[in-house]
Amino acid sequence: MFLARVEGNLTATRKHPSLEGWRLIICQPINQAGEAEGAPQVAIDTHGAGMHERVIISSDGMATRKAVGDEKSPARWMITAIVDETQPA
Amino acid sequence: MFLARVEGNLTATRKHPSLEGWRLIICQPINQAGEAEGAPQVAIDTHGAGMHERVIISSDGMATRKAVGDEKSPARWMITAIVDETQPA
Amino acid sequence: MFLARVEGNLTATRKHPSLEGWRLIICQPINQAGEAEGAPQVAIDTHGAGMHERVIISSDGMATRKAVGDEKSPARWMITAIVDETQPA
Amino acid sequence: MFLARVEGNLTATRKHPSLEGWRLIICQPINQAGEAEGAPQVAIDTHGAGMHERVIISSDGMATRKAVGDEKSPARWMITAIVDETQPA
Amino acid sequence: MFLARVEGNLTATRKHPSLEGWRLIICQPINQAGEAEGAPQVAIDTHGAGMHERVIISSDGMATRKAVGDEKSPARWMITAIVDETQPA
Numbered sequence: 001m002f003l004a005r006v007e008g009n010l011t012a013t014r015k016h017p018s019l020e021g022w023r024l025i026i027c028q029p030i031n032q033a034g035e036a037e038g039a040p041q042v043a044i045d046t047h048g049a050g051m052h053e054r055v056i057i058s059s060d061g062m063a064t065r066k067a068v069g070d071e072k073s074p075a076r077w078m079i080t081a082i083v084d085e086t087q088p089a
Numbered sequence: 090m091f092l093a094r095v096e097g098n099l100t101a102t103r104k105h106p107s108l109e110g111w112r113l114i115i116c117q118p119i120n121q122a123g124e125a126e127g128a129p130q131v132a133i134d135t136h137g138a139g140m141h142e143r144v145i146i147s148s149d150g151m152a153t154r155k156a157v158g159d160e161k162s163p164a165r166w167m168i169t170a171i172v173d174e175t176q177p178a
Numbered sequence: 179m180f181l182a183r184v185e186g187n188l189t190a191t192r193k194h195p196s197l198e199g200w201r202l203i204i205c206q207p208i209n210q211a212g213e214a215e216g217a218p219q220v221a222i223d224t225h226g227a228g229m230h231e232r233v234i235i236s237s238d239g240m241a242t243r244k245a246v247g248d249e250k251s252p253a254r255w256m257i258t259a260i261v262d263e264t265q266p267a
Numbered sequence: 268m269f270l271a272r273v274e275g276n277l278t279a280t281r282k283h284p285s286l287e288g289w290r291l292i293i294c295q296p297i298n299q300a301g302e303a304e305g306a307p308q309v310a311i312d313t314h315g316a317g318m319h320e321r322v323i324i325s326s327d328g329m330a331t332r333k334a335v336g337d338e339k340s341p342a343r344w345m346i347t348a349i350v351d352e353t354q355p356a
Numbered sequence: 357m358f359l360a361r362v363e364g365n366l367t368a369t370r371k372h373p374s375l376e377g378w379r380l381i382i383c384q385p386i387n388q389a390g391e392a393e394g395a396p397q398v399a400i401d402t403h404g405a406g407m408h409e410r411v412i413i414s415s416d417g418m419a420t421r422k423a424v425g426d427e428k429s430p431a432r433w434m435i436t437a438i439v440d441e442t443q444p445a
Contacts, residue, residue: 001220001255003188003204008121008177010092012145014136015170024145026092026121026175029217032186032204037217039118039126042090042145047192056190056202056220060239061149063252074152074169077090080252081193086204088186097299097355099270101323103314104348113323115270115299115353128296128304131268131323150327163330163347166268179398179433181366181382207395210364210382215395225370234368234380234398238417241430258430259371264382266364275388275444277359279412281403282437291412293359293388293442306385306393309357309412328416341419341436344357 001058001080002029006049007040018065018073025049025079027057032088043077044068054083090147090169091118095138096129107154107162114138114168116146121175132166133157143172179236179258180207184227185218196243196251203227203257205235210264221255222246232261268325268347269296273316274307285332285340292316292346294324299353310344311335321350357414357436358385362405363396374421374429381405381435383413388442399433400424410439 004027012024023045029037043057046067057077058064064075093116101113112134118126132146135156146166147153153164182205190202201223207215221235224245235255236242242256243249271294279291290312296304310324313334324344325331331342360383368380379401385393399413402423413433414420420434421427 001253002217003220008175010145010175011173012170013173015145019170024170028120031206031214031218036120039091040120042092056188056193058252058254060252060254061151062239063250066250067252072152072155074147074149074156074167075090076147076149078252081190081197081202084189084191086186086188097353099323099353100351101348102351104323108348113348117298125298128269129298131270150329161330161333163325163327163334163345164268165325165327179431180395181398209384209392209396234366234371236430236432238430238432240417241428244428245430256430259368259375259380262367262369264364264366275442277412277442278440279437280440282412286437291437295387303387306358307387309359328418339419339422341414341416341423341434342357343414343416 001056004029004055004057006051006053006055016074018068018070018075022068032086041077043079044075045079047079047082049079049082055079056081090145093118093144093146095140095142095144105163107157107159107164111157121177130166132168133164134168136168136171138168138171144168145170179234182207182233182235184229184231184233194252196246196248196253200246205233210266219255221257222253223257225257225260227257227260233257234259268323271296271322271324273318273320273322283341285335285337285342289335294322299355308344310346311342312346314346314349316346316349322346323348357412360385360411360413362407362409362411372430374424374426374431378424383411388444397433399435400431401435403435403438405435405438411435412437
């Protein structure tokens with residue numbers, strides 16, 4: 001699971017039907033200093049994450065399919081937590 | 090799922106039979122500024138994505154196998170949405 | 179499985195219920211020289227890893243779901259070992 | 268699935284029995300300009316790919332296990348197509 | 357599957373019970389020129405790989421779990437072959 005920052009959302013008229021009605025959030029993996037690490041991921045949001053908030057995202061396909069309620073969905077990556085704070089080591 | 094840009098397509102005479110008849114699209118993962126992030130992926134297209142369009146691609150093997158209708162297919166990555174617009178955070 | 183260093187932990191009030199009660203540890207993949215390699219991962223900790231300790235983390239979703247006891251959990255990545263020492267080649 | 272270029276092959280006397288008799292090809296992921304992107308992968312070849320040819324490789328473990336005919340094989344990554352040509356966007 | 361070089365091993369007293377008794381090898385993915393590519397992986401060794409040897413490593417979780425004999429193990433990545441030689445394209 002990545003620590004990530006919410007960097008935007010997107011709209012798509014043509015999409016897999018299982019994505020209908022879900023917020024699609026652009027999440028940028030970051031390190032603890034807040035610096036970008038690698039490519040952003042588009043994740044399903046079930047927690048109402050706000051812009052610039054830090055979140056945990058998971059690539060788990062099975063769990064994301066269950067979240068959207070379609071066992072044949074290509075959906076992967078979902079926001080699994082909204083981060084309150086991090087304690088550096 | 091990656092935000093990506095359609096950068097080309099490819100033809101292949103010799104290929105796994107499950108890929109027969111599908112458009113094979115070269116999709117470059119990008120960030121919100123449109124800059125390339127990492128290696129391009131070859132994805133199955135079921136939405137008729139146009140060149141230079143922004144799309145969401147998913148690595149889900151199970152969903153891609155179902156899309157091509159062959160449970161033994163090595164196909165992975167499919168275009169799951171055509172992006173209308175993104176709203177930066 | 180990555181060799182990683184414990185770099186912090188995080189708290190999250192809003193989260194998937196399966197993450198309730200588990201320590202969420204920020205683990206930075208490293209090489210043998212201790213240099214960071216790629217993006218940090220957030221992992222479940224069942225071993226009581228201390229800050230700055232070196233650990234092995236695994237991305238296995240199935241094992242992590244079993245560890246948290248919820249077959250529908252999006253949890254991935256768990257600390258699978260606390261490293262005593264490494265012997266360079 | 269990655270667009271990749273065949274960069275070599277390798278021989279291995281000591282190996283998992285399921286790899287016996289298969290060509291093991293070193294495939295370098297590339298972009299459309301032919302530039303290397305990330306680490307090379309070792310893939311099973313069922314198509315007779317020639318050196319320097321461009322191919323599509325897939326990480327699908329299930330399909331690769333079926334290709335080698337051993338449900339317990341650790342084999343992953345197989346060449347799924349030989350590219351005739353690419354059309355840039 | 358990555359081409360990799362054996363760069364060390366590690367010991368861990370506190371670990372998932374399924375890792376008990378297995379050699380844990382630090383494997384650095386490399387290209388054909390022997391240059392490091394990406395983060396090292398910790399892999400189970402069933403072949404007796406020697407230090408500095410080149411190996412093929414696979415991320416297959418299912419196969420690794422079968423190798424260690426525990427269906428709930430978080431073990432991933434195993435050495436699947438010891439490379440005799442590579443032939444550049």
